[in-house]
Amino acid sequence: MADTYARTLISPAQLHRARGKLTYRIVLTAVIVIFTLIFIGPLYFLFADGLKSTQEAIAVPPTIIPHSLHPSSYTRAWSEFSLGQLLVNTLYYAFGALAFQLVFDVAAAYSLSRLRPVLGNVLFAMMLATLMIPATVLLIPQYVTVASLPIVHMNLIGSPAAIWLPSVANAFNIFLLKRFFDSIPEELTAAAEIDGASPLRILWSIIIPLSRPILAVVSIFSLVAVWKDFLWPLLVEGGYQPTRETLNVGIWVASQTAPQNLVLAASAMAAIPTVVFFLIFQRNILAGLTAGGIRG
Amino acid sequence: MPGGTHRPAIGPRVQRNLSAHGFLFGALLCFALFSWYPMVREIIMSFQKTHLGVTSWAGFSNYERIFHDPTFWTAWRNTLEFTLLALILGFAVPFFVAILLNELRHAKGYLRCLVYLPVMLPPASALLLFAYFYDPTYGLFNRILHVLHLPTSQWTLTPGTTWPTMAMISVVIAATWMNMGGATLIYLAALQNIPGELYEAAELDGAGVFKKIRHITIPQTRFILSVLLLLQIVATMQMFVEAFILNGGQGAGNNTESVVYLIYQYAFALSGASNFNSAAALGVVLLIVLSVFSGGYLWLTRTQER
Numbered sequence: 001m002a003d004t005y006a007r008t009l010i011s012p013a014q015l016h017r018a019r020g021k022l023t024y025r026i027v028l029t030a031v032i033v034i035f036t037l038i039f040i041g042p043l044y045f046l047f048a049d050g051l052k053s054t055q056e057a058i059a060v061p062p063t064i065i066p067h068s069l070h071p072s073s074y075t076r077a078w079s080e081f082s083l084g085q086l087l088v089n090t091l092y093y094a095f096g097a098l099a100f101q102l103v104f105d106v107a108a109a110y111s112l113s114r115l116r117p118v119l120g121n122v123l124f125a126m127m128l129a130t131l132m133i134p135a136t137v138l139l140i141p142q143y144v145t146v147a148s149l150p151i152v153h154m155n156l157i158g159s160p161a162a163i164w165l166p167s168v169a170n171a172f173n174i175f176l177l178k179r180f181f182d183s184i185p186e187e188l189t190a191a192a193e194i195d196g197a198s199p200l201r202i203l204w205s206i207i208i209p210l211s212r213p214i215l216a217v218v219s220i221f222s223l224v225a226v227w228k229d230f231l232w233p234l235l236v237e238g239g240y241q242p243t244r245e246t247l248n249v250g251i252w253v254a255s256q257t258a259p260q261n262l263v264l265a266a267s268a269m270a271a272i273p274t275v276v277f278f279l280i281f282q283r284n285i286l287a288g289l290t291a292g293g294i295r296g
Numbered sequence: 297m298p299g300g301t302h303r304p305a306i307g308p309r310v311q312r313n314l315s316a317h318g319f320l321f322g323a324l325l326c327f328a329l330f331s332w333y334p335m336v337r338e339i340i341m342s343f344q345k346t347h348l349g350v351t352s353w354a355g356f357s358n359y360e361r362i363f364h365d366p367t368f369w370t371a372w373r374n375t376l377e378f379t380l381l382a383l384i385l386g387f388a389v390p391f392f393v394a395i396l397l398n399e400l401r402h403a404k405g406y407l408r409c410l411v412y413l414p415v416m417l418p419p420a421s422a423l424l425l426f427a428y429f430y431d432p433t434y435g436l437f438n439r440i441l442h443v444l445h446l447p448t449s450q451w452t453l454t455p456g457t458t459w460p461t462m463a464m465i466s467v468v469i470a471a472t473w474m475n476m477g478g479a480t481l482i483y484l485a486a487l488q489n490i491p492g493e494l495y496e497a498a499e500l501d502g503a504g505v506f507k508k509i510r511h512i513t514i515p516q517t518r519f520i521l522s523v524l525l526l527l528q529i530v531a532t533m534q535m536f537v538e539a540f541i542l543n544g545g546q547g548a549g550n551n552t553e554s555v556v557y558l559i560y561q562y563a564f565a566l567s568g569a570s571n572f573n574s575a576a577a578l579g580v581v582l583l584i585v586l587s588v589f590s591g592g593y594l595w596l597t598r599t600q601e602r
Contacts, residue, residue: 007492008398009508011499031396032403039410042473045436046425058434061442100322108323115316123324130331132590136534136556137583140563140575141334141341150333168326199315230419230537231556235564248420252541255424264428267421278416282409285416289481 050265057261086250097167109177162236217288341576358577394483412477423541455548
């Protein structure tokens, strides 16, 4: 089995010697133990300390294993911080943004790749140029624009569109999708075109079924991006009653006043969906990261 | 229609273009509203002032105002400190972790998942947990130091502005834990592309592990290393949420206040004196600084493709 691995820094000959084998075993065990402690260890405290009583959560010295279990802090945190509402909000924002991105960005990438409109290349370059502008730099003018859209003077603050619509302006999505569509052989669509299929029909029946891998990558990263965002949702959805905040912002607001064990219980519950999502899609996520993360 | 007779000749092309632009329309509108227009608007806003609802030109007064604000320089100083510390930790550590993981032939999937797991957590969850660990009285970290008979710390709330400040180091540790997974996995992929013969050749010349890392691993991954270096500089200079959740954003004596936090404060937090125009001016300054690194990234990836 070991022979099938690519040749790396340490030579196989060295690894096969008795001393090499022993050293390898020691290093492997040490790495597994240390990495588990560093990366899972904190999560243990996240989940376990939410089970402590309010006094025990801030006891000096801190206890490693809770002396008495209080699952009620989870139910209390759930109702006191309206976590159910926050979760629904976040899902609504995340899947809404995903739907808008899939419809508009796929259509745009298809147009740029196959229909090639006049000035298409200029528009594509202008989209790519936005990749060079870091997100937070445009925070203020974006906020002012969302608060009063030009010409129609509509105020989107507090509505889900304030998260959905700006998420469509994602040049990286369009870049990834267009590059993938470009790689689909021209003959496949040319035949359909001769048969009189409309562009929409070609997109729906030929391009999209062939593009499942890239659509999965784009979808996963788009969901994660909305789920993890903090500053933008804080500005555009913060401070409404009943709450319109995301989980992220909601538990931060709660943490300002609530006792420590409830804050931890809430943080733990907010982390569960992403951890489950990661465990289900880890293969796609880890592959997508290296496939789409860096161009070149 | 007057041009009816020409339709057979130009009709299909026009129609094709119309439908092509139709497909583009939604995305174009969003780019125009939320990317292109704000870019122009930021520059315009930075030269304007608004008084009692009336907007007028203000010349460079917004820029003068922010340059005379001592917090402006503090925020830049802190942001630079965060970026440097984050590079030492967040750039070097993932690289060596990747080298280490690349040598292991077992538990590969498990270790990759471990490193990437924190990246998936909602930042508020991860940072509130770290704030709990960092608490000077009941926090776990001080307990560990105490058990080891080491001096305890105020962590993110440590006062003082002499570099490197303990407050900023604490912020960087949390940020690195949260974010190192992405860089590590990208390095791992790059390491797997290094031809094995290079190492074999080096061994014939009697090179040890460190020589091989220096003369083969680093030069062979130089492209990815430089790309990630630039991307990380751009990302870390926009630091906001880490300090915001860990210690309220400012820290003791403003020693963790970042530039993006100052933009936020100019625009939203200073009650009464809330001023979008100064915030826009600061945004323009940040844009100019970051575009140096963005431009470097563009130049690097372009030369690679040819």
